[in-house]
Amino acid sequence: MIRWRRMSGYNALWIPGMDHAGIATQVVVEKKIMRERKLSRHDLGRDKFLSEVHNWKDQYGGTISRQLRTLGASLDWSHECFTMDEQRSEAVTEAFVRLYKEGLIYRDIRLVNWDCTLRTAISDIEVDRVDLKAETLLEVPGYSNPVQFGVLTSFAYPLEEGLGEIIVATTRIETMLGDTAIAVHSQDERYKHLHGKYAVHPFNGRKLEIICADDLVKATFGTGAVKITPAHDSKDFNVGKQHNLDFINIFTDDGNINENGGPQFEGMPRFTARAAVIDALKEKGLYRGMENNEIELGRCSRTNDIVEPMIKPQWFVNCNTMAKAALHAVKSKEIEIIPPQYEQDWYRWLENIRDWCISRQLWWGHRVPAWYVTLEDDKEKDMGSYIDHWIIARNKSDAVLEAKQRYPEKKYQLDQDPDVLDTWFFSWSFPPNCTWLAG
Structure with a gap:
């Protein structure tokens, strides 16, 4: 299609690149390390584990790139990118900072889908719903015997x-x-x-x-x-x-x-x-x-573990304003849904929109650009104990500067949030940032 458009006189751009596929990639590499060395990511530590992931990415990313070239795809290789390269990372950070300043990103303690194998929150779409009609014994990761449900x-x-x-x-x-x-x-x-x-x-x-x-x-x-x-x-x-x-x-x-x-x-x-x-x-x-x-049971599509509703502090995107704008765009015919019978799906989804949990307790992904200030005289020393101690900044230097302005003449410790962003936080911003930072 791209080749045909270009041959028809259009200025067509098809950018080649590799997606870091956050949770999917981390799960694959974790399983590989456990299978080959009987080690978990926690046994390795964050830095060594990320080194393992980069090695895996280079190996398989290179294979994908060679296959695309062999296929003769009409790609602009001068714009080849990786979703966690410097330019894309800068764009993600910029998006987070701007949305936070506009009041669309906030931190709160809410109920999330928790995967006990991955030790992270997961999205609704990563939860497979299984209907059980009566007593059922199911295999669950980490248990030698089947577990009773239903x-x-x-x-x-x-x-x-x-x-x-x-x-x-x-x-x-x-x-x-x-x-x-x-x-x-x-x-x-x-x-x-x-x-x-x-x-x-x-x-x-x-x-x-x-x-x-x-x-x-x-x-x-x-x-x-x-x-x-x-x-x-x-x-x-x-x-x-x-x-x-x-x-x-x-x-x-x-x-x-x-x-x-x-x-x-x-x-x-x-x-x-x-x-x-x-x-x-x-x-x-x-x-x-x-x-x-009869019950509906949630299982993680990545690990097959039973999803546990857990109350956790997380970062969220307020989706109400965007949902209202999207609803109005279709109702006013500014956007046309084709075929029209799918308009009802559009309305049903957006009229029941929930705020989006964008933080993940993983190691592979775009790090949340948030720093927590622990003051020397704080009674509670755990990260996140005080919601107003978070600083959102493009880099640590900016965070240090704001901390000094916010807490003059006070001793403090500054730590970046260990969480990463949901892969889809990057995905939604990819089309506009493909060439934005490159000019």
């Missing part, structure tokens, strides 16, 4: 003041370690006398308020009472925000129970803890049974 486990929470118990049910019994409330429907006569009362967590003594959440709870489904785990469920997250509940993350990045899960379960892999929690409930006389239950 069942609903019921158990009782004892109530304060001698009011008896309240029974709830869940498909993820291990998450009860992070429960912070129990929700009922406001018009459910069975529970009206419990509004504002408390249940007691059997493993840590935490008080769980009985709250009303009519948008979430159906009085006719199950027991009419729902356990609320704001840090590990999207619907519960919203309820937690509305009712100002505690958000308790019970998992480490690699999917083990952390200290918030209590000493009885700390250190256990999450699905090992699933069985252990059931056993512990039985010992306390609180287990009420198990039954088949």
